[in-house]
Amino acid sequence: MPFREINSKMVEATVVPGQRMFSQRGAMLAYRGDVTFTPNIAGGQGGVMSMIGRRVAGEATPLMTVEGNGTVMFGHGGHHIQVIGLTGDTLYVEADRLLAFDGTLEQGTMFMGSQGGVMGMVRGQVTGQGLFTTTLKGHGAVAVMAHGGVVELPITPGRPVHVDPQAYVAHHGDVRNKLSTALGWRDMVGRGSGEAFQLELSGSGAVYVQASEEKL
Amino acid sequence: MPTLLSLYPGPQYLLRVATFRLQGSKVLAVSMTGDSVKAKNGSMVAYDGQMAFKKMSGGGEGLRGMVTRRLTGEQMEVMEVRGQGTCWFADRASEINLVSLHGEKLWVEASNLLCTDAGLRTGTTFTGMRGGATGNGLFTTTVEGTGQAAIMSDGPAVVLRVTPQYPLQVDPGAYIAHQGNLQQHFQSGVTFRTLMGEGGGEAFQIRFEGDGLVYVQPSERNTIGGDL
Amino acid sequence: MSTPVIHDPTTLPSDDNVNPYTFCVELKGSQWFLQKGKMIAYYGRIEFNGIGHGRLDRLVRTSFHSPLHASDWVVAEGSGKMLLADRAFDVNSFDLDQGNLTIRSGNLLAYEPTLALKQSIVPGFVTLIGTGKFVAASNGPVVFMEPPMRVDPQALVGWADCPSPCHHYDHGYMTGVMGGVRALTGIGGTSGEEHQFEFVGAGTVLLQSTELLMADRAIGGPPAQAGVPGGHGAHGSGQSVPGSVPRLPGQLGDLQRRFGL
Known part of the structure; x- marks a missing residue:
């Protein structure tokens, strides 16, 4: 586990030679030792990184590669940090919530539209993430940011959880998601036009929800 | 006296009244069994089970106060949530404080009220010209009855007791709620004279006298006069 | 679930934290320097006066040496207990024993007059020297x-x-x-x-x-004088949004906005 939680808003990562790590640009608070931070340019770095790089055309979530030998402190914007350990399963997370993660994790993007049909497209508009969500798979740790800390809500078969898309942080497990409109929801939650939707998660797994309806 | 649910009168009552539970300090989980709660509009972050959301519109008793508030420019809309299951509420990462009422009255800044159960009535009182200088507190929401209320604060609230022996001065921007038999006075008279000739003018405070409790938050809303 | 703790003047701590975000200072006829806007409530008889208040002249002469910040500070005097907080940031007290500590000016909330406050040569920072307690806020x-x-x-x-x-x-x-x-x-x-x-x-x-x-208050710039870091008045006003523009070598990054912009 490369992340040590120093407090609710700061994590310390140990960087060792030959093992890189990715972090959101500008999220480094301090470091010791010989560590380099290289911005990832779309296409410039091979493989999976370019996928993420290309995906968000506007570079909405700039990442950087962290390499070397030393310790790095990460934190960003006063947001709470939740470290999620992955043991072979897949984490679905909005890219702009990623603070830092193990380089060993297999990164991918999921086309949310494929699950939600038309609603999936709506979801893209809702979350401002395009139609894709980042997936991280394998064994390793992910540090995720949330406004005001997160609660983990279990999802069990026959008991789906409905989430305000603005408060949704991440989920893992064998979970189906779909966007729907609830009766009266539009009136209730209607702060922005997009908020008339709710995200329904069913299956078995867990969803992380933050204590705020404000996106990062 | 803010006490928690354990002091509820009886099990038959519990069955029909929503259970308030804090998950962490910033998320309120409300378990409902067919009953309803009133909550700040847009504050639901997740639910399971069956929930129906209804916007509260003008006309209802006690509710008129909420609507009146719109006239004062404060965007404070309330929704009614009814159902079976658990509903999670949170608002901009605010800390949530549970207050249990047994027939007494709670005065709370409208924007700090997150959720009340069906046993409570809400209304609005005019609290005087306190807001004249600060822009807040012209109207205060009152919560009355027997039940649970969840109030929000920016950072965990500090609950301060006021007795005749110990009156209390509070910055208007840090005030969130009070209960008990308290008189509040709007107090000025803190003067600043500085080297730079800036900051002249007065800071305003609310002075509480009597017997009761005052909730303050470790943060200050922007106030014009409360520059201390 | 925890029942909220109810405080009164007898149970509030003396010069200690009430919770991680609120600090309680006890005054017994003594004085504290206090940044404006950080007092949220108090019990007792406490008077607040601006730094420039004539009666405080002597105190200011020994303990306050930062004309740039003068308009941001008041002196609390009297007896009672007052609560300090700053936008729900974490608040902590620090004790200095014949020491010195330099701190970002916006983070300092209050200090005992046994400490002397001076401007650091690093723009935007102040140095506390001596023996005594001070209270500072931090994000986390x-x-x-x-x-x-x-x-x-x-x-x-x-x-x-x-x-x-x-x-x-x-x-x-x-x-x-x-x-x-x-x-x-x-x-x-x-x-x-x-x-x-x-x-x-x-x-x-x-x-x-x-x-x-x-965010902290504009503090003006240090004297425009050769050899004084940052003492060059109103240049470099192009960088108004810190962090959004890549920094150039030789620029002071986020400190630049403190150059008197």
Whole structure:
């Protein structure tokens, strides 16, 4: 586990030679030792990184590669940090919530539209993430940011959880998601036009929800 | 006296009244069994089970106060949530404080009220010209009855007791709620004279006298006069 | 579930935290310096006066040496207990024993007059010297670290005992053509970590957990005088949004906005 939680808003990562790590640009608070931070340019770095790089055309979530030998402190914007350990399963997370993660994790993007049909497209508009969500798979740790800390809500078969898309942080497990409109929801939650939707998660797994309806 | 649910009168009552539970300090989980709660509009972050959301519109008793508030420019809309299951509420990462009422009255800044159960009535009182200088507190929401209320604060609230022996001065921007038999006075008279000739003018405070409790938050809303 | 604790003047702590975000100062006929706007409530008889108040002249002469900040401070005097807080940031007290500590001016909330407050030569920072207690806010709990280390300017709260920091620029960023082009144009992006404050020597560095700068009041600039860092008046006003524009070598990054802009 490369992340040590120093407090609710700061994590310390140990960087060792030959093992890189990715972090959101500008999220480094301090470091010791010989560590380099290289911005990832779309296409410039091979493989999976370019996928993420290309995906968000506007570079909405700039990442950087962290390499070397030393310790790095990460934190960003006063947001709470939740470290999620992955043991072979897949984490679905909005890219702009990623603070830092193990380089060993297999990164991918999921086309949310494929699950939600038309609603999936709506979801893209809702979350401002395009139609894709980042997936991280394998064994390793992910540090995720949330406004005001997160609660983990279990999802069990026959008991789906409905989430305000603005408060949704991440989920893992064998979970189906779909966007729907609830009766009266539009009136209730209607702060922005997009908020008339709710995200329904069913299956078995867990969803992380933050204590705020404000996106990062 | 803010006490928690354990002091509820009886099990038959519990069955029909929503259970308030804090998950962490910033998320309120409300378990409902067919009953309803009133909550700040847009504050639901997740639910399971069956929930129906209804916007509260003008006309209802006690509710008129909420609507009146719109006239004062404060965007404070309330929704009614009814159902079976658990509903999670949170608002901009605010800390949530549970207050249990047994027939007494709670005065709370409208924007700090997150959720009340069906046993409570809400209304609005005019609290005087306190807001004249600060822009807040012209109207205060009152919560009355027997039940649970969840109030929000920016950072965990500090609950301060006021007795005749110990009156209390509070910055208007840090005030969130009070209960008990308290008189509040709007107090000025803190003067600043500085080297730079800036900051002249007065800071305003609310002075509480009597017997009761005052909730303050470790943060200050922007106030014009409360520059201390 | 915890029942909220109800405080009264007898149960409130004396010069200690009520919770991580609220600090209680007890005055027994004594005085404290206090940044304006940080007192949220008090019991007792306490008077608040601006720094320039004539009666305080002597106190100010011994304990307050920062004309730039004078309009931000008041002196609390009397007896009672007062609660200090700052936008729900973490609040902590620190004790200095014949020591010195330099802190970002916006983070300092209050201090005992047994300490002397002076402007640091690093713009935007003040130094406390002497013996006594002070109260500071930080975004997230303060983390103490020992040099050698490099710190993102925005995460720096202050430092004690060690020499003032110097600027460190990433080697590749300085020499590489790509780095230069990136920095100037933003094309290709920068990692955002090309520039840090570097601390060496013995001492303690205080970090806050986030890069969200605590907004603080405009403090004006130091005297426009040769040899005074930052003492060059109204130049460089182009960089109005810290962090959004890549920093150039020689610029002070986020400190620049304190140059009297």
